[in-house]
Amino acid sequence: MGTATQTMHMAAKPYIEPYRQPEESRHDLPWADLITLDLSQFEYPGGKQKLANQLKDAVHNVGFFYITGFGLSQEAIDRQFAIGRDVLNMPTEEKLKYRADLEGGSYNGYRPLGSVEVYPGLPDNNEASISSPMYNMFKFIPYGEREHPQIVQQHREEIEQFQRKIAEDVVQKLLVLMSILLELPEDYLSNGHRYNDTSDCHLRYMIYRARTPEENAKYKDIYIGGHSDFGSLTLLFRQPIAALQIKTSSGEWKWVKPYPESITVNIADILQFWTNGYLKSSIHRVVAPPPDQAGQDRLGLLYFLRPAHNLNLKTVDSPLLRRLGLKTDEPTDADDLKAGDWVQKRVAQNLEGSSKDGQGDKVVLNGLKAKYGHD
Numbered sequence: 001m002g003t004a005t006q007t008m009h010m011a012a013k014p015y016i017e018p019y020r021q022p023e024e025s026r027h028d029l030p031w032a033d034l035i036t037l038d039l040s041q042f043e044y045p046g047g048k049q050k051l052a053n054q055l056k057d058a059v060h061n062v063g064f065f066y067i068t069g070f071g072l073s074q075e076a077i078d079r080q081f082a083i084g085r086d087v088l089n090m091p092t093e094e095k096l097k098y099r100a101d102l103e104g105g106s107y108n109g110y111r112p113l114g115s116v117e118v119y120p121g122l123p124d125n126n127e128a129s130i131s132s133p134m135y136n137m138f139k140f141i142p143y144g145e146r147e148h149p150q151i152v153q154q155h156r157e158e159i160e161q162f163q164r165k166i167a168e169d170v171v172q173k174l175l176v177l178m179s180i181l182l183e184l185p186e187d188y189l190s191n192g193h194r195y196n197d198t199s200d201c202h203l204r205y206m207i208y209r210a211r212t213p214e215e216n217a218k219y220k221d222i223y224i225g226g227h228s229d230f231g232s233l234t235l236l237f238r239q240p241i242a243a244l245q246i247k248t249s250s251g252e253w254k255w256v257k258p259y260p261e262s263i264t265v266n267i268a269d270i271l272q273f274w275t276n277g278y279l280k281s282s283i284h285r286v287v288a289p290p291p292d293q294a295g296q297d298r299l300g301l302l303y304f305l306r307p308a309h310n311l312n313l314k315t316v317d318s319p320l321l322r323r324l325g326l327k328t329d330e331p332t333d334a335d336d337l338k339a340g341d342w343v344q345k346r347v348a349q350n351l352e353g354s355s356k357d358g359q360g361d362k363v364v365l366n367g368l369k370a371k372y373g374h375d
């Protein structure tokens with residue numbers, strides 16, 4: 001009976017035109033040297049400790065790494081790309097019915113083009129040079145409920161299963177590994193990152209439309225200027241069109257190679273705050289793809305993990321951070337700040353300010369600073 005129900009359930013997935021992954025670039029770009037964690041080792045005896053050791057340098061010095069063995073099939077991932085493609089291909093008027101309340105600090109729903117400046121004074125409001133319209137779906141809990149387009153409603157169960165697999169399994173493993181590194185109880189960072197917690201975690205479909213050489217010149221090849229992400233972790237599903245770059249500690253920009261069957265993960269601001277900088281929320285940006293991919297639109301699938309709104313941003317009491325002098329009993333600017341205020345303020349602030357690809361921080365809240373830009 002159980003099996004029959006399951007089979008029926010599988011068969012009942014509505015048809016969607018399959019998504020075909022584009023070809024990888026043949027250019028030999030200056031790729032970033034990132035480690036790969038095979039999460040399938042997590043359950044083996046000693047596996048967690050081994051993975052935590054492997055992660056140490058990446059989370060402290062780099063802020064980016066790949067994961068494999070995370071238990072989502074390529075078919076399930078490609079169906080999400082297909083749903084995202086169809087959502088973002090809806091007519092603009094239709095998408096605008098689901099516009100997110102960006103001014104109120106929420107990303108839930110559609111964020112149209114023209115919402116941010118790519119360069120100061122150059123808002124991205126030209127239909128031909130759309131930088132990054134996106135459709136975000138908060139967790140399917142009462143706090144995150146909103147009206148969604150029919151395509152999302154049709155595939156809602158599948159989208160929810162996909163989100164839950166990421167939120168309840170993949171990111172939980174990563175949070176355990178980071179708790180181990182910080183010498184905290186294994187479930188320490190999982191608290192505040194539960195599916196039912198009130199937070200702005202979301203799955204995102206995003207599109208970067210191909211630009212003409214003139215448009216690229218106007219925007220200096222930038223699609224999204226250098227920035228750090230707002231939440232706890234960002235998961236970026238493999239996208240063969242090269243465009244993501246990360247800033248290394250020596251200040252160079254390196255390309256992120258679409259490593260087979262991987263997810264690219266990066267640390268975001270809140271984990272940096274909680275660890276007083278020990279975990280690195282790295283600066284990254286999105287640029288025009290290399291010549292052999294220049295004419296193609298780039299579709300993205302991402303998951304943004306945010307902490308529960310009511311958690312404060314105090315440095316966690318980790319034995320490691322105490323030994324390193326990063327945790328003391330002195331009060332700090334972050335002690336009374338709530339994670340939810342930080343995230344929502346950054347979403348709203350993104351609308352006002354530019355994401356200049358230069359140096360310097362922008363004051364955001366109570367003396368805490370963000371590295372400009374948006375996520």
Ligand SMILES: O=C(O)CCC(=O)C(=O)O
Binds near residue numbers: 243284285
């Ligand atoms: O599309 C990408 O590769 C990265 C996008 C990004 O950095 C963001 O949305 O915060």
Ligand SMILES: [Fe+2]
Binds near residue numbers: 228234284374
């Ligand atoms: Fe980002």
